[in-house]
């Protein structure tokens with residue numbers, strides 16, 4: 689099933705849930721689309737699977753301090769894109785696996801917030817383009833997110849402990865997978881590219897060179913938009929489960 693036009697325009701509707709591995713992933717790969725959805729009136733919810741405890745080369749910072757700092761940065765960056773709700777799961781950074789426990793934890797959040805759209809990493813991408821090896825946490829978070837969307841969040845009898853918590857089954861309508869090597873969907877982020885960059889800048893512990901980071905994001909977005917004649921775009925592998 690292919691999309692009618694590869695260029696998608698976000699519209700109003702149900703909540704959008706961004707499920708990613710680390711603090712800063714949502715802004716980096718999906719900040720443009722998230723900003724557009726938020727502007728269109730959709731509620732945004734982030735679920736960050738790991739504690740971000742490995743994301744520093746500073747020998748003087750302790751993991752608990754780093755975890756607290758990165759969560760605070762993530763809340764600020766999310767707020768900048770219009771997201772007030774950030775759920776942090778406690779899985780250790782750099783150790784994420786697509787386990788049944790992670791699947792259940794994500795199904796729990798899907799049943800709790802009832803998103804119409806889930807945005808996550810493409811779990812099939814072991815590398816992206818010709819200069820980036822995909823972080824194994826990214827693949828693991830994407831695999832667990834897809835399995836949580838279908839069938840775990842939908843099936844009444846899967847993870848009965850969720851029903852016991854009062855969480856009824858929920859069907860997600862659409863999935864957008866970021867950092868995909870075979871995208872079928874382009875989102876024009878020309879109007880929000882600076883907002884995306886500004887949100888990334890709020891991850892202060894992760895960015896050493898502001899200007900270099902901004903140029904990299906502009907360059908990536910320009911390259912992503914080229915095949916569709918867009919100045920700046922984000923690309924996704926898109927699945928519509930309502931059809």
Ligand SMILES: [Zn+2]
Nearest residue numbers: 709710713823
């Ligand atoms: Zn990451």
